[in-house]
Amino acid sequence: SGASTYIDDTAPSRFRGFFGAFNPAGIAIGTAAAGGLAAAVSAVVGNSAMAEWGWRVPFLLSLPLSFVVLFLRSRLPESAQFAKNARTGVTAGSPFRAAIVEEWPAVVKLVVLSFSMTCTAYVGHVYLNTYLTAQLHYPPSEALATNSWITLVFALLMPLAAWSSDRLGRRRVYGAAMIAYMVLALPAFLWMAPGSGVPLGLAMAVSFIPWVFSQAVGYPLFTELFGSRARMTGVAFGFSLGTILGGGFGPYIAQLLTTATNWNLAPGAYMAASALVGLVALLFVGPSKIDERAGVTGTSTDGD
Secondary structure, X not given: OHHHHHHHHHOOHHHHHHHXXXXXXXXXXXXXXXXXXXXXXXXXXXXXXXXXXXXXXXXXXXXXXXXXXXXXXXXXXXXXXXXXXXXXXOOOOOHHHHHHHHOHHHHHHHHHHHHHHHHHHHHHHHHHHHHHHHHOOOOHHHHHHHHHHHXXXXXXXXXXXXXXXXXXXXXXXXXXXXXXXXXXXXXXXXXXXXXXXXXXXXXXXXXXXXXXXXXXXXXXXXXXXXXXXXXXHHHHHHXXXXXXXXXXXXXXXXXXXXXXXXXXXXXXXXXXHHHHHHHHHHOOOOOOOHHHOOOOOOOOOOOO
């Protein structure tokens, strides 16, 4: 949330989507690297050792990155917009209260939108490794490796996907991504099954098409729901709550539905339903509040 608002405050107005996509792209590249590292460790030590102690190795190797991130953040100056707000007294004394009281409609919309975005992402991306190994009985190393390289390829496409929203509008592109989830989720899960005749990588790529657009466009879209007075707090609270509901419970609900129905396509159906929720919420999203800032002419969600 902090990275999204910082990029939103500093990026050129005509390319906020493009630059905003580097945030989710960085997350996705990190996820791909983590999956690739886990696959490599699993291939070296074996599945049983990986389950017993090998899973700790990727966590330990990632620890130094935390210090690198802290160092980089300490060297970043505050955005010009934040400095202007602080100088003129626009910044809220209690940002949380300002976000909840003054921006509650935006918070509610963000909770629902982020629920949809993170639910589809966590079920179709994070939970997918468990699904492939537990339900479809793929070797863990194959599932992790395939997921990792597909994630990396699509992560590199995120800036281009977000650039399209600078031209067409955030709502159009994000809405198209939700519709694509509704159309492609079930076929993708069907094609992932062994014996379907479709290579696993190709089937996963189909499910990742809406993912790359929803992630790339979602982050800049969410920040543009708020005015600058309490933007970071509003985005952080709304996005975190939606992520807990969608990303936190999504994989559990997908597994529960699969077990209860004995239907291997249940996760795809749940993703499609979550995308429908996001599409409905998008109908209530108005023009961006980004143009309220001095010296900034906004486009972004406008133009739909």
